Amino acid sequence: MAAPADPAISARALRFAWPDGAPVIDMPELTVARGERVFLQGPSGSGKSTLLGLICGVLTPDSGELEVLGADLTQMSAARRDGFRAEKLGVIFQLFNLLPYLSVIENVALPCRFSAKRAARAAETGGSVTDEARRLLQRLGLENELIDRPASDLSVGQQQRVAAARALIGAPELIIADEPTSALDAAARDGFIDLLAEQAAASGATLLFVSHDARLADHFDRSLILPDLNRAGVAA
Amino acid sequence: MNAPVLSLALKSAFNRRLTAILTIIAVALSVSLFVGVEKMREGARAGFERTISGTDLIVGARTGPVNLLLYTVFRIGDPTSSISWDSYQEFADRPEIAWTIPISLGDAHKGYRVLGSDQNYFEHYQYGGGSRLEMAAGDPYSGVYDAVLGAAVARELGYELGEEITLSHGIGEVGFHDHDNRPFKVTGILEPTGTPVDRTVHITLQGMEAIHVGWESGAPSALARAASAEDVASMPLRTDEITAFFVGLESKGAMLSLRREINTYEGEPLLAVVPGLALNQLWSVIGTVERVLGAISVFVVFVGLLTILTSILTTLNERRREMAILRSVGARPWHIFALLVSEAAGLAFIGAALGVVLVHGAMAVLAPLAESRLGLALTGLGPGLFEIYVILAVTAASALLGVIPAWRAFRNSLADGLSIRL
Ligand SMILES: Nc1ncnc2c1ncn2[C@@H]1O[C@H](COP(=O)(O)OP(=O)(O)O)[C@@H](O)[C@H]1O
Ligand SMILES: [Mg+2]
Numbered sequence: 001m002a003a004p005a006d007p008a009i010s011a012r013a014l015r016f017a018w019p020d021g022a023p024v025i026d027m028p029e030l031t032v033a034r035g036e037r038v039f040l041q042g043p044s045g046s047g048k049s050t051l052l053g054l055i056c057g058v059l060t061p062d063s064g065e066l067e068v069l070g071a072d073l074t075q076m077s078a079a080r081r082d083g084f085r086a087e088k089l090g091v092i093f094q095l096f097n098l099l100p101y102l103s104v105i106e107n108v109a110l111p112c113r114f115s116a117k118r119a120a121r122a123a124e125t126g127g128s129v130t131d132e133a134r135r136l137l138q139r140l141g142l143e144n145e146l147i148d149r150p151a152s153d154l155s156v157g158q159q160q161r162v163a164a165a166r167a168l169i170g171a172p173e174l175i176i177a178d179e180p181t182s183a184l185d186a187a188a189r190d191g192f193i194d195l196l197a198e199q200a201a202a203s204g205a206t207l208l209f210v211s212h213d214a215r216l217a218d219h220f221d222r223s224l225i226l227p228d229l230n231r232a233g234v235a236a
Numbered sequence: 237m238n239a240p241v242l243s244l245a246l247k248s249a250f251n252r253r254l255t256a257i258l259t260i261i262a263v264a265l266s267v268s269l270f271v272g273v274e275k276m277r278e279g280a281r282a283g284f285e286r287t288i289s290g291t292d293l294i295v296g297a298r299t300g301p302v303n304l305l306l307y308t309v310f311r312i313g314d315p316t317s318s319i320s321w322d323s324y325q326e327f328a329d330r331p332e333i334a335w336t337i338p339i340s341l342g343d344a345h346k347g348y349r350v351l352g353s354d355q356n357y358f359e360h361y362q363y364g365g366g367s368r369l370e371m372a373a374g375d376p377y378s379g380v381y382d383a384v385l386g387a388a389v390a391r392e393l394g395y396e397l398g399e400e401i402t403l404s405h406g407i408g409e410v411g412f413h414d415h416d417n418r419p420f421k422v423t424g425i426l427e428p429t430g431t432p433v434d435r436t437v438h439i440t441l442q443g444m445e446a447i448h449v450g451w452e453s454g455a456p457s458a459l460a461r462a463a464s465a466e467d468v469a470s471m472p473l474r475t476d477e478i479t480a481f482f483v484g485l486e487s488k489g490a491m492l493s494l495r496r497e498i499n500t501y502e503g504e505p506l507l508a509v510v511p512g513l514a515l516n517q518l519w520s521v522i523g524t525v526e527r528v529l530g531a532i533s534v535f536v537v538f539v540g541l542l543t544i545l546t547s548i549l550t551t552l553n554e555r556r557r558e559m560a561i562l563r564s565v566g567a568r569p570w571h572i573f574a575l576l577v578s579e580a581a582g583l584a585f586i587g588a589a590l591g592v593v594l595v596h597g598a599m600a601v602l603a604p605l606a607e608s609r610l611g612l613a614l615t616g617l618g619p620g621l622f623e624i625y626v627i628l629a630v631t632a633a634s635a636l637l638g639v640i641p642a643w644r645a646f647r648n649s650l651a652d653g654l655s656i657r658l
C-alpha cells in the first residue's frame with residue numbers, strides 16, 4: 001500500500017526504551033491514513049500502550065521521526081504536545097477511564113476544560129458542550145437516566161461508553177483506544193466497537209484501536225500486527 | 237491557577253471528604269491553639285499594663301525594681317522592709333508632687349492581702365489607662381475599723397456590707413495569729429477592675445496600726461490581748477512606718493530628677509521606680525514563658541500542616557489513575573501540579589479560617605468569665621489583621637509543602653505515560 005500524501009500517523013525509525021529497561025519500541029515504519037479505522041494487534045507486553053503514549057505525545061521517542069496529524073511531535077515542546085493532545089486526540093483506556101468524583105456528563109465534557117477549540121467545536125455541533133455530551137451518550141446507547149449520576153455508579157460496559165463519548169466530544173481528528181473492550185463480554189464488546197467505529201466515521205476521525213484479541217480485526221478497515229512492525233523483542 | 241483545575245481540585249477533595257475533613261480539623265485545631273495563645277498573650281499583656289496607671293513613681297525600701305512592683309502593685313510576695321513616715325512626709329510635701337498614696341502591707345484576710353492607706357487611695361489610684369476606683373456598694377473607709385473590699389474578695393467570700401471580718405497577722409491563708417479581738421466592718425465594696433485591687437482588703441493606716449498595738453515585738457504581747465477594740469481606737473494611732481508610696485507629679489518633667497533624689501536619699505535607703513519601666517522589666521521575665529508558648533504553638537501549626545502533606549502524599553498512589561486520565565484529556569503537567577498545590581492550600585485555608593472562627597467564638601463565650609475571674613481583658617481582641625496574616629501564612633506554607641506531592645505527581649505523570657501499571 002502506497003503511503004498516503006497526508007497521513008494521520010507516520011513514524012520512521014522510531015525508537016523508545018523505558019528508563020529502566022530494554023527498548024520496547026524499535027519501529028522502522030508505521031503509517032495510518034486519515035479517516036482510516038485501524039486495528040493494531042499484539043500480545044500483552046509487546047509495547048502497544050507504549051506506542052500509543054508516543055503517538056499521544058505523553059512520551060517522547062528516543063530517536064526517529066513521528067508525525068501525527070501533520071505535526072512533528074519530536075520538534076514540539078512538552079507543553080505544545082499537551083495542547084495538541086487536548087485539541088486533536090481522543091483517548092480511551094482499557095479500564096477506569098472516568099474520574100469518580102465527576103458526573104457522567106462532566107466526565108464526557110472533560111477535554112473541553114483543557115481545549116477551548118474543542119469546547120467550541122462541541123458547542124457548534126451540539127448547541128452547548130453539555131448538549132453535545134448528551135447527544136453523544138445517546139448515540140453510544142447510554143440510558144438517559146444515568147447521565148447525571150456519578151461516574152462510579154456505572155457498570156464497566158457503561159463506563160466504556162462514557163469514555164468513548166469523551167474521546168469523541170469536540171470532534172478530535174484521531175481517536176486512540178487502548179484495549180477498551182478487554183473487560184467486556186463478547187456481546188457488549190461487538191456492540192461497543194461498532195458504535196465507536198460508526199461515530200468515529202461520522203465525525204471524520206481516524207481510529208486507532210489496540211487489542212491483544214485478534215478476533216476483533218473484522219470490525220476495522222485494516223489491521224496491523226505490532227510484533228511484525230516492531231523489531232524490539234517481546235518482553236515478559 | 238485556572239478555573240478548570242480549581243473546580244477539579246474541589247471535587248476531587250470532596251470525593252475524599254472524610255480525610256479532607258479530618259485534615260481540616262487538624263489544621264483548625266492547631267491554628268486555633270496558635271491564635272488562642274497569641275490572644276491570651278495579648279490579653280495578659282494588656283491586663284498587665286492595665287494594673288496601674290497615672291502613677292509616676294513608686295517609692296519603697298531599697299530592693300529590686302521588679303520586687304517593689306510585685307508587692308506594691310501585684311500584691312505578691314513580701315515587702316522586705318519598710319520606710320519611715322518621716323521620709324514619706326519629706327517627699328510628700330514637695331511642690332512638684334501633686335499627690336501621694338501611702339500604703340502599708342503585711343496582713344491578710346483568708347489569703348487576700350490587706351492594704352492600709354488613706355483617702356488618697358480612692359481619690360488618686362488609677363488603672364487601665366486612667367480609670368478610677370468606683371464603689372459598687374457603700375463608701376470608702378472612714379473609721380479605724382472600716383474595711384473596703386475588692387470585688388473578687390466580696391464575691392468569692394460572699395461578703396456584704398456590714399459583715400464583720402477578722403484579719404490575720406502575716407500573709408498565709410490562715411495566719412498564725414488572728415487579730416480576732418479587733419474585728420473590722422465592711423463599709424464598702426469596689427467595682428471590679430480586673431487588677432489586683434479586686435483581690436485586696438483595704439483598711440486605713442490607723443486601722444493597720446490599731447491591730448498591731450502591742451505587736452511591736454512581732455508577736456502579741458499582753459497589751460495586744462488585753463486592749464479592746466474600743467480602747468485601741470481611742471489611743472493616738474500614729475503611723476511610724478509604711479511599706480511604700482505612690483507618687484503623682486505636677487509635671488512629668490520633674491520625674492527623673494526626683495527619682496534620682498529619692499534613690500540617693502541619705503535618710504534611709506529608698507528606691508523609686510517608674511511603673512512603666514518596671515512593668516516592662518517584669519514582662520521580659522514573664523515574656524520567656526510567653527515566647528516558649530508561642531514557639532510551641534508554632535510547632536503545633538507545623539504539625540497541622542504536615543497532616544495535610546501526609547494526607548495528600550498517601551493518596552498520591554491511588555490517584556495516579558486520576559492523573560493519567562487528566563493527562564490523556566489534555567491536562568498539562570502543571571495542571572497536575574496546580575491540582576495538588578491548590579488542594580493543599582485549600583485545605584489549609586479552610587482549616588485556618590475555621591480555626592480563627594473557633595478561637596474567636598470561644599473567646600466571645602469565655603470573655604466575661606475570663607474578665608471577671610482572671611482579670612484577663614479579652615475584649616478589644618477581635619479578629620483583625622493578625623488573623624488575616626495567620627490565615628494567609630498558613631495557606632502559603634501549606635501551598636509550599638504541597639509542592640512536594642505535586643512534584644512527585646508531576647514526575648509520576650511523566651513517567652507513567654498513558655499506561656498505569658496498577
Ligand atoms: N510506565 C512504565 N515504566 C516502565 N516500564 C514500562 C512502563 N509501562 C510499560 N512498561 C514496560 O514496557 C513494556 C511494554 O509495555 P506496554 O506498552 O504496556 O505493553 P502492552 O500495552 O502491549 O501490554 C513492558 O515490558 C512493560 O513492562
Ligand atoms: Mg497495554
